[in-house]
Each structure stands twice: as structure tokens, then as C-alpha cells.
Amino acid sequence: MGNILKVSSKSNPNSVAGAIAGSIREQGTTEIQAVGAAALNQAIKAIAIARGYVAPSGVNLVFVPSFTDIVINNENRTAIKLEIGPRKTR
Amino acid sequence: MGNILKVSSKSNPNSVAGAIAGSIREQGTTEIQAVGAAALNQAIKAIAIARGYVAPSGVNLVFVPSFTDIVINNENRTAIKLEIGPRKTR
Numbered sequence: 321m322g323n324i325l326k327v328s329s330k331s332n333p334n335s336v337a338g339a340i341a342g343s344i345r346e347q348g349t350t351e352i353q354a355v356g357a358a359a360l361n362q363a364i365k366a367i368a369i370a371r372g373y374v375a376p377s378g379v380n381l382v383f384v385p386s387f388t389d390i391v392i393n394n395e396n397r398t399a400i401k402l403e404i405g406p407r408k409t410r
Numbered sequence: 411m412g413n414i415l416k417v418s419s420k421s422n423p424n425s426v427a428g429a430i431a432g433s434i435r436e437q438g439t440t441e442i443q444a445v446g447a448a449a450l451n452q453a454i455k456a457i458a459i460a461r462g463y464v465a466p467s468g469v470n471l472v473f474v475p476s477f478t479d480i481v482i483n484n485e486n487r488t489a490i491k492l493e494i495g496p497r498k499t500r
Contacts, residue, residue, distance in 0.1 A: 361447035
């Protein structure tokens with residue numbers, strides 16, 4: 321498993337897409353964490369863009385969402401975790 | 411390809427998850443369309459929940475996001491399309 325990319329509502333989807341593509345090339349998989357609807361929106365856009373970046377190398381990116389509990393400013397929040405990797409298990 | 415499930419900001423993630431699980435069981439794949447951050451948020455939650463519904467039958471649900479152009483009230487909008495299916499291509 322690669323780094324965890326934390327995406328916020330202010331993240332640029334193109335920049336995040338570049339980071340996803342880089343992690344996928346180096347490590348095969350990566351993980352995104354997003355808190356809130358606006359952040360999740362940027363994360364999903366980034367994945368849609370990253371699919372185009374890695375498609376020429378024959379990688380068909382898919383992702384798996386799950387819930388995860390995190391602590392922000394001493395408050396419990398539910399974040400969405402998105403695990404990203406190629407479609408076929410290797 | 412199964413039906414297209416249109417998810418809005420007011421959709422109940424549990425109900426959408428049930429619809430996803432039903433389509434996956436009957437047709438193997440399904441597709442969600444969401445317009446706007448709040449709708450996408452509900453859609454992703456629904457997929458995370460649906461993973462649990464189909465996991466006992468050995469299905470590991472993944473999904474693929476892409477952009478799609480739709481027309482709402484005569485205006486062009488960009489929606490997010492989420493294709494959902496099992497991890498391994500069959």
C-alpha cells in the first residue's frame with residue numbers, strides 16, 4: 321500500500337490526479353482520504369482524470385470506497401477512504 | 411450493463427445500496443449517475459454500504475468513475491458516472 325493522499329475541498333483535481341498516477345506507477349496502489357462532500361467530489365474527479373494518465377500503460381484503474389473514523393481537532397469524524405488500484409488482482 | 415441509477419443529494423444511501431446490490435445480483439454490473447458534490451457523496455456512501463451487502467456472495471465490488479455530459483432544464487451539466495462491477499473481469 322502506498323501513501324495516503326489527503327484530499328480537501330480546495331485540492332486541485334489535476335494535481336491530485338498526477339499524484340495518484342505517480343503512486344500507481346511506483347507502488348501499484350494508493351489510497352485517498354476525504355472528509356466531507358466537497359472533498360470527496362474533488363477526489364472522485366481526480367480519479368477520473370488519473371484513469372486517463374495511466375491508461376496508455378495498460379492500467380485500468382478502479383477504486384473501492386469504505387468508511388474510516390478519524391480525529392480532527394479532537395472531534396471524531398467519518399472520512400471516506402478510497403483504495404485505488406488496477407482492476408485485476410495481481 | 412444494467413439500469414442507470416440516478417442519485418441525488420436527497421437519496422438515502424441505504425436504499426441506493428439495496429438497489430445496487432439487486433442490480434449486481436441480477437445483471438453483474440450497474441451504473442450510477444450523480445450531479446453535484448452532495449449527490450456524489452450519497453452515491454459513494456451507497457457503494458461503500460453495497461460492498462457489505464454483496465461480500466457474503468464472494469463479490470468484491472469496485473467502481474470506475476468518469477465524466478459524462480447531460481442536459482438538465484436545457485442546461486449542459488457535467489455529471490459523474492460510476493460504473494460498478496466485480497473486481498475481476500469475467
